[in-house]
Amino acid sequence: MPRAARMLLLSACDGQQAAIGRVDGTGRALLRLRLPTRPDPRSYGDWGWVSCSIDLPPTVPPDALLHLPTLRLTGGRVRADLAYSHAVPKAARTGHTIALGVDWGLNTLLSAGAVRLHGDGRITALGSGGMFRAAGVVAKQHRLRQQGERLHAKADRYEQLGGGDAGHALAAKLSLLRDELSRVHARRSHLNDGLARAAARWAVDQAVAAGASVIYVEDLRSMEARGMGRGVNTRLSQQVRGQVVERMRHMAAEVGIAVVTVPARGTSKCCPRCLAPLRHRKAPDRPTAAGWKWAVCPGCTWQGDRDQGAWQRIAARGLAHQVTTIRHRTTGRMAVHSVVDRLERRTVVAPAVRGTAGDRSKTGPTRHEPTRPTPGRRRTPSPTRPEGLAGQRPEGHVHTGRDRLLRAARRNQDVTTISTSTTGRHRPRGAALGAGFHHHAHATPPRWGHIPCRTSGPAREQVAGQRR
Known part of the structure; x- marks a missing residue:
């Protein structure tokens, strides 16, 4: 063939x-x-x-x-x-009214939210934003990095002992280490590509959902890991921020959204409401966790997650400095290179104004509210059960017309106990042969044997004949 x-x-x-x-x-x-x-x-x-x-x-x-x-x-x-x-709308450099601010983090890779620029120059936040958490992927990256470092150290040691001799006894082991090291590098690269793609798609989807025409991202060149400790510096150096921004530009261009980088100076330090320096402390819901995730403003008493205040500052700074946005001639990338003090004063994010309710003046008598709330379970007595299969099911008791238990309840169950297997090491307390209405709920034993019979006349005689 x-x-x-x-x-x-x-x-x-x-x-x-x-x-x-x-x-x-x-x-x-x-x-x-x-x-x-x-x-x-x-x-x-x-x-x-x-x-x-x-x-x-x-x-x-x-x-x-x-x-x-x-x-x-x-x-x-x-x-x-x-x-x-296919043709896509061209991303505009200026004239934006709704913007999405994106802030970088460590475990929380991205924190983003939208703000609106009103005609009077006032800036308000649209909602509380969202977070793209990648703690699991970051932990896996950390494990692969440690594994690669160990393999590197071991391979260097073998190479030093072998002296570059191809016939040395350690040459075969060195070749295996090189192959394993290349596989670890490929896994890290594949993991970074998937993380960058998912993070970029999440940010673009947030912008599309909010109706934003521009995405403002912190300038990556200004984010230096200085004075933060060896561990934090290593984690920052392993971030895939550059790949995320590149993919974000590519995906945003398809829907006509501009991606602009802005300086990151003071975005997490200053308050988004009054631009005063913030005081960072531990989060109130996690008092034992290390870190300073919570920010409190001593001036206007604003408080919240520091990442939430950061994306508000980034988006507000981008909208206020959009007249200074520069587009690169060759690559077409847009960026705000410097912060102007005159424009920085306009980056105050005012709280969103909620709509006023209608007229709630009283026009009639107030409805009486009981001092004690009505219980969820009714307290009326259960109805009596007539003779025969007909009749209403008494409340809180087993069905009166069932002559045998369900198929799932016949394994090792009775009426008054739970469905717990007795074949293993665990032995349930009390009776271990029964089930109620549900597999894990207690049931009240039937009481129709104690209910007096009120049937009289021919019907009673007919029932008695059936019993005989």
Whole structure:
């Protein structure tokens, strides 16, 4: 049989060999290929056109321009890796009224929220924002980093003992260490790519949900790990902030949202309400946890999570300094390079004004409220049970018309106990052979044997005859 490649790259073909176009009114595309009709084609007559129908996924926009795909043979079927391009709105440099501020953290990788710039220059926060927590991924990165450091130290020691001799006894072990080290590096790279993609998508989705036209991010070059200790410095150096911002720019450009970097000086230090220096302390809900996550303003008495105040300061600074935003000629990246004191005074984030309620003046008598609230369980006595299978189910007792327990309750259960297995080491207290209405709830024993019979006349005689 002739050997054929498992992948066909059609992007290198011209219009005389391959063409693709949409089928009007359907979600399909028609791919036309010019293939040879014989094993040894010698002229144009030995080539013929073959048409292939491709189902387009719903993620492809209707007005997108389709490009020639790459065909792959997978599982006995031909798969098409289709590329397309479509026009997107151009991100504006100025004129923004709603902005999303993004603050960086350690365990909480991103903290973001939206603010609005009103016509009178007042800035208000839209909600309390959100956080992208990546503690599990960061912990795994830390473990991989430690493993890589140990492998590096061990490999360097083997190389030192071997002296570069290929015939040394440790040469084979050194080769295995090098291979394991490359695999650890690949795992770290794959983990960083996935984390950057997820964080960027979360930030862009937050901006789209808030209706923001710009995302303001702290300038990464100004974030230096100085004077924070060896552990914090190492964790900061292992962050994937650069990859997150690059992917954020790429994803935001698709929806016409600008990504602007702003200076990070004083964003976590000053109050978003009055710009006064904050006092940091431990969070009130975690008094035993290390760190200074809570911020309190001694001036305006504002308090909250320091990351929440930071993203408000970042977004407000970006909106106030948007007239100084500079777009790079080559890369097209936008940034605010310096903080202007005159514009910085306008970055005060006012509390959101809630809508006033309607007229609540009293127009009638006040409804009487009982001094004691009505209990959730009614205290009326249970109805009596008539003879026979008919009748109302008494409250709080087992069903009167059931002659046997449920299939799930017949394993090792009775009426007055819980469903606990007795085959293991655990022995439940009290009776261990029973179940109530639920598998883990106690039930009251039936009481229909103590309820007097009130049936009289022919019906009573009929029931007595049935008993006899």
